[in-house]
Amino acid sequence: xxxxxxxxxxxxxxxxxxxxxxxxxxxxxxxxxxxxxxxxxxxxxxxxxxxxxxxxxxxxxxxxxxxxxxxxxxxxxxxxxxxxxxxxxxxxxxxxxxxxxxxxxxxxxxxxxxxxxxxxxxxxxxxxxxxxxxxxxxxxxxxxxxxxxxxxxxxxxxxxxxxxxxxxxxxxxxxxxxxxxxxxxxxxxxxxxxxxxxxxxxxxx
Numbered sequence: 108x109x110x111x112x113x114x115x116x117x118x119x120x121x122x123x124x125x126x127x128x129x130x131x132x133x134x135x136x137x138x139x140x141x142x143x144x145x146x147x148x149x150x151x152x153x154x155x156x157x158x159x160x161x162x163x164x165x166x167x168x169x170x171x172x173x174x175x176x177x178x179x180x181x182x183x184x185x186x187x188x189x190x191x192x193x194x195x196x197x198x199x200x201x202x203x204x205x206x207x208x209x210x211x212x213x214x215x216x217x218x219x220x221x222x223x224x225x226x227x228x229x230x231x232x233x234x235x236x237x238x239x240x241x242x243x244x245x246x247x248x249x250x251x252x253x254x255x256x257x258x259x260x261x262x263x264x265x266x267x268x269x270x271x272x273x274x275x276x277x278x279x280x281x282x283x284x285x286x287x288x289x290x291x292x293x294x295x296x297x298x299x300x301x302x303x304x305x306x307x308x309x310x311x312x
Contacts, residue, residue: 114145116142117142118141119141119143120138121139122137123137136165138162138165140160143157144156144158146187150192153192156185156187156188157186159178161178173237176220176237177246179216180216184208188258190258194258195258196258196259206247217234260307265293265307267297267298269294270293292308293307293308
């Protein structure tokens with residue numbers, strides 16, 4: 108895990124690729140820059156600020172209004188992450204504040220998104236569907252998955268080019284709520300000293 112220092116800033120790039128085993132949609136890739144700032148470090152642990160930037164996607168089959176709206180919401184959300192003294196992820200410190208902020212964004216953005224739908228019933232159904240897809244618990248659950256992925260490598264001995272496998276929960280490939288037991292492979296690439304960066308690849312079976 109990084110040797111965090113108070114006020115230190117780190118830049119991350121999350122690249123997530125999804126491939127449907129049912130072979131109907133093409134592979135989708137999402138790229139999201141993240142700014143990570145160390146708020147405080149002490150013997151009791153480390154507090155970090157996680158701020159996602161404007162991302163991009165490839166192979167997603169055109170526009171995705173739900174994705175675009177979720178990105179707008181997260182662009183202004185500062186997640187406060189708590190780590191224990193050895194760098195283990197403990198959770199979010201400001202979850203209640205984040206839920207309230209997400210709800211405020213929804214109350215502003217959803218009416219704007221559906222205002223051009225002429226039929227009142229259709230407009231109400233569209234509004235309900237968007238609010239369900241972007242409800243505060245849903246968005247925070249997605250954010251926690253990214254945090255779990257990144258901070259889950261703390262304490263692991265990663266050697267460039269040598270994969271390691273750990274137990275993990277897979278998203279159900281048939282679109283059903285829940286997870287399936289599986290394994291994740293983690294591979295660290297050689298450190299790019301010129302760019303001062305390292306790439307770590309995660310893949311789930």
